[in-house]
Amino acid sequence: MRIRAEELSKTYDRKHRALDSLSIDINMNGIFSVIGRNGAGKTTFVRIMSTELLPTSGRGYINEMDVVDQADAVRQDIAVVPQEARPLPWLTPLQTVSSYLMWRGYSYREANEKGKDALRELGLEGKENEKSRKLSGGQKRKLMAATVISSEAHIVFLDEPTTGLDYLSRKELWQLLSRMKKDRLIILTTHYLEEAEILGDQIMILDHGKLVDLGTIDNLRNKVKLPYVLKVNAENFKLEDDEVQIHPVSEKETFVYGSASKIYGLIPYLVTNKMKFTVEEASLSNIFEQYLGSGEDDENEEEDR
Ligand SMILES: Nc1ncnc2c1ncn2[C@@H]1O[C@H](COP(=O)(O)OP(=O)(O)OP(=O)(O)O)[C@@H](O)[C@H]1O
Ligand SMILES: [Mg+2]
Incomplete structure (x- = not known):
């Protein structure tokens, strides 16, 4: 699986540069961890590469298909859980997963079987027929992850899937992601640097929309x-x-x-x-701190451009 960006940039409201000439080429199966401070551009990157948002300039490719010109074809190959995604409150978890799978082309029976498996793997089997509005915040996040994980999509974007999950639930999700990464590319954004390090076969650090570094944990460590x-x-x-x-x-x-x-x-x-x-x-958090720790949080820096 391959995702590629060529000088990808996004400027919001004509002034706020959220992605700044990002060029990367990830050609592998496994987990691609994307980390960076709040506002670094992670979600903007995910939204452009998953065809939800148009770039201001530059190009993005999913398995060599252009995310703008070939967006429909790209969507066949990907599945996405956006950062703020929550299940519809009046559907049950099983209905949520199986309706998504049917929409992706599975039969009713297959969708139900696959849905049940995914919910079981994430420890939600006791809740499969309750209304989703009765789930806790963490259970809702797990349900969203179960939805895309159960699909056949080759490239999966998970924008902070573990935020708000308790430690044991996070580890359940880690195990599931590790099992499913063999024949997929999973793009995972997270603020848990331990998680980015443990799971990430490649790790990208973004800051102010720019690439700070990209590589395996050993590559990153050798460069600091x-x-x-x-x-x-x-x-x-x-x-x-x-x-x-x-x-x-x-x-x-x-x-x-x-x-x-x-x-x-x-x-x-x-x-x-x-x-x-x-x-x-040095762990990834030590490396992150070395790269970014001294910079003030300069949200307003670009105001007078
Ligand atoms: N729709 C929007 N309109 C205007 N500015 C935006 C919009 N979305 C994001 N931004 C700005 O772009 C920058 C990058 O935002 P983005 O959501 O990509 O960051 P992030 O790395 O995902 O942050 P977080 O870790 O907080 O989720 C931020 O400074 C943000 O204020
Ligand atoms: Mg974000």
Whole structure:
């Protein structure tokens, strides 16, 4: 499966640039995690690539079909759960999934069977015949995911499918996504960086509509200057050193990002001072913080353009 963008841009209201000349080429089966701060352009990217929104300039392709000129053909190949999507309150979960599947061409029987399977896999079997308005917020999100997951679509867009899910429910969805990714490309936006790292075969970081980086977690880690993290458990740990980045987590814990040689060079000092510590490779959240942590949240930056 392939999704490709060529200098894709979107400007809202003639001034707000939400996507800025994004060029990517993802040609694989698996999970493509898209991360970035609020307003980074993730949903705009999903909406354009899933034919819901027209780009201002540039091109997008789904399996080499143009998302503007061949939108009808693209729609055959994709399924989408938008960020704010909720099930119709007066339908039951089973009706929600099976009506979607029938709309995609399945027979009534097939749609019911597949629908039941998907609901069971997401732990909603006890609720399949209740009205969806009686579901909790998280159960509604799961139902939306079950809907597209049960379809045959090759490319699936899930815009923050796990927001609001409890930890165990998130893990159920992770397992389901991992099982279904073999012959599909799943585009997953999320604010849970642990999830983006665990699931993402490729990870894209967006900021202000621009590509910050894209690659496997190892690719991303190899590109940052400070790929190691020292986690020190000590009261008010202080260190003056230009070659490391210090991130206090709490009064009792401090993260120090640095190169391998720098971090390992600090160990004798920590041992001598009887401080507790661990050394780890940078996680995606550490990498994200290195890339974006110092930038202020400059929502109004572009106002005077
Ligand atoms: N319909 C719209 N009209 C005008 N501006 C918009 C519209 N939709 C989004 N924007 C702006 O475009 C930028 C990107 O928005 P987008 O929804 O793509 O971000 P996001 O990365 O999905 O954020 P979040 O993590 O909060 O969902 C934001 O600054 C937002 O204010
Ligand atoms: Mg969004």
